[in-house]
Amino acid sequence: MNQPFDPWKRGPIAPRADKRERAARDLARAKVDAPPLPSESHASRDLEAGATFAHRTGDARELRLHGLNAVRAAFERRPEALRKLYLTQARVAQMKPVLAWCAQQKIGYRVVEDTDLQKLAASSHHEGVVGDFVREAPVAFDAWLAAVGDGPRCVLWLDGVGNPHNLGAILRASAHFGACAVLVPPTSSLAISGAAARVAEGGAEHVPIVPMTDASQAMQSLRDAGFVLAATVVSGGADVFAHPLPPRVVIVMGNEGEGMDRSLANQCDMQVSIPGTGAVESLNVAAATAVLLASWRSALKA
DSSP states (O other): OOEEEEETEEEOOHHHHHHHHHHHHHHHHTTOOOOOOOOOOHHHHHHHOOOOOOOOTTOOTTTEEEEEHHHHHHHHOOGGEEEEEOOOOGGTTTTHHHHHHHHTTTEEEOOHHHHHHHHHHHHHTTEEEEEEEOOOOOOOHHEEEEEHHHOOOOEEEEEEEEHHHHHHHHHHHHHTTTTTTTEEEEOOOOOOOOOOOOOOTTTGGGOEEESSOOOOHHHHHHHHOEEEEEOSSSSSSTTTSSSSSSEEEEEOOOOOTTSOHHHHHHHHHHEEOOOOOOSSSOOOOHHHHHHHHHHHHHHHHH
């Protein structure tokens, strides 16, 4: 019978004393004090599961993030949410402040091999760092709108976008250009995953995803708050470069396949298009979002 896998030694589980000695040597290389060891079963289960979204160990309250900027951004904004950290030796120097905080707060971390991180992240794009964080509770639409403030604001409304990499790219562009939220309809299952957070490069920590309970009611509430709803269509809309977006706007984006739902587009206050050469039909939803956000921000400064 095969012995259980030990993620820290990458071999059969040895007696616990030997495991502590190996862990102590890893921690000494990181030049911080060793925090208490997590349980062997929990650590092994994490590596074998290779979960990226809401641990497959059963705790949907936690989110596994991977990628250097994603993990550091989450830690910088909410360090108290960090539960475990895994990293390669090559990342120790860059992560020293985080490791020192982990040691002080008795948060478990481990220096592991690249292959271990691939199992943890279920991806080869882990960039040498994986962190488990308590998942943030979603922001209620009414609470978000009450706190949004006056003056120029740009909000995104994602109608059917489902690809996590597109979501990550949208969040990255939103953080860069200053969009204040991403709204999703009641039927959407869109949420932050490890893959989306990695592509967002820290943007997921700056732009909340706000679920709406009723799309029609949300439209009216947004208008009452002074927002203009602008639907994005492939053709037939106002040229976004010739007709600047309003300072206080909700940009409604269609999904990756069929694009904007026509009935939803007709309910919006205006329709806009991004002109091009015609060599391709349209831009990817994430690329189109970046163009529209850049256009909005440029119009504010004009």
